[in-house]
Amino acid sequence: MIIQRPWPFGCRGKPLSCIDPMPELPEVEVTRLSFAERIAGARIEALRMGKPLRWPLGGDAQAVCGQHVRAVRRRGKYLLLDLDDGLLLLHLGMSGSLNFAPQQPPAGAHDHMDLVTDRGTLRLHDPRRFGAVVWAPSEDSPQARKLLGHLGVEPLNGGFDAMAFHAALRKRSAPVKQVLLAGDIVVGVGNIYASEALFLAGIRPTLSASKVSRPRALRLHAAIIDVLSRAVRQGGSSLRDFVSAEGKTGYFQLEAAVYGRAGQPCRVCATPIRSMVQGQRTTFYCPTCQKN
Numbered sequence: 001m002i003i004q005r006p007w008p009f010g011c012r013g014k015p016l017s018c019i020d021p022m023p024e025l026p027e028v029e030v031t032r033l034s035f036a037e038r039i040a041g042a043r044i045e046a047l048r049m050g051k052p053l054r055w056p057l058g059g060d061a062q063a064v065c066g067q068h069v070r071a072v073r074r075r076g077k078y079l080l081l082d083l084d085d086g087l088l089l090l091h092l093g094m095s096g097s098l099n100f101a102p103q104q105p106p107a108g109a110h111d112h113m114d115l116v117t118d119r120g121t122l123r124l125h126d127p128r129r130f131g132a133v134v135w136a137p138s139e140d141s142p143q144a145r146k147l148l149g150h151l152g153v154e155p156l157n158g159g160f161d162a163m164a165f166h167a168a169l170r171k172r173s174a175p176v177k178q179v180l181l182a183g184d185i186v187v188g189v190g191n192i193y194a195s196e197a198l199f200l201a202g203i204r205p206t207l208s209a210s211k212v213s214r215p216r217a218l219r220l221h222a223a224i225i226d227v228l229s230r231a232v233r234q235g236g237s238s239l240r241d242f243v244s245a246e247g248k249t250g251y252f253q254l255e256a257a258v259y260g261r262a263g264q265p266c267r268v269c270a271t272p273i274r275s276m277v278q279g280q281r282t283t284f285y286c287p288t289c290q291k292n
Helices: 025-039 142-148 162-169 176-182 191-201 214-233
Strands: 044-049 069-075 078-083 087-091 097-101 111-117 120-125 132-136 274-278 281-285
Touching: 025 069, 025 078, 025 097, 025 120, 025 214, 087 142, 132 142, 162 214, 176 191, 191 214, 191 281
Parallel strands: none
Antiparallel strands: 044 111, 069 078, 078 087, 087 132, 097 120, 111 120, 274 281
16 A cells, blocks of 8 residues: 655755755656666566555565566656566656666665666666655556546647647646646646746736636647657657756756746747745746737
């Protein structure tokens, strides 16, 4: 049985999600691409778990020994390692990263999982321990459905329909940025990329989702796909902790239009970029390009 722990808070009572950006869909996809082919077909020799993570493993670590990693998939911000029997679900949490290498140095204080295979060791480094490694017997099992069942459609696999997206937005009265972050309409549009997509679509983050017109919803749909695709191509955003499983940093943050640029001139109109807090996350926007 998997027991969910409360989401941790940082120093001075502020949620850590307001302080540090976590790996989002592009970073997770970049991580997957950086080791998926190399580990596919590998035989598992050991699964070593360190300090407790956000959720318990939910199974016997010895049970995966001798199995093979058949494939590595992504669902939202989860990585799914398909095994001969069951699967491992990995989440990077707030500050986690994976590294896959033929040899690893001795595990450090913040290394909390080693999946040892005959092709190398996959290591989870997670200083804040908000990540997770969970075993499930199948993707349809209660263990997996508890983590994956609420997720919306994937934005990059061709199943993200523009008209369905607009129809779903019309049913929500919350600010459009908060609706995107919820992840139950479209998955994986985290704080960085929601701010960027809303800027590209010319939509104020505080606008009620139900008031987003059809033309603007279509622009936002296209912007989400564009921003996420560009971020994956550029290796994600390395704002503090993120590196791929090959140890490479991302570069998307260097071309961000609004995220992290409060007080700097808008790249389109030169108006100073503003920031505000929405739902314990910092939002960045241009008051001129995103009037309403």
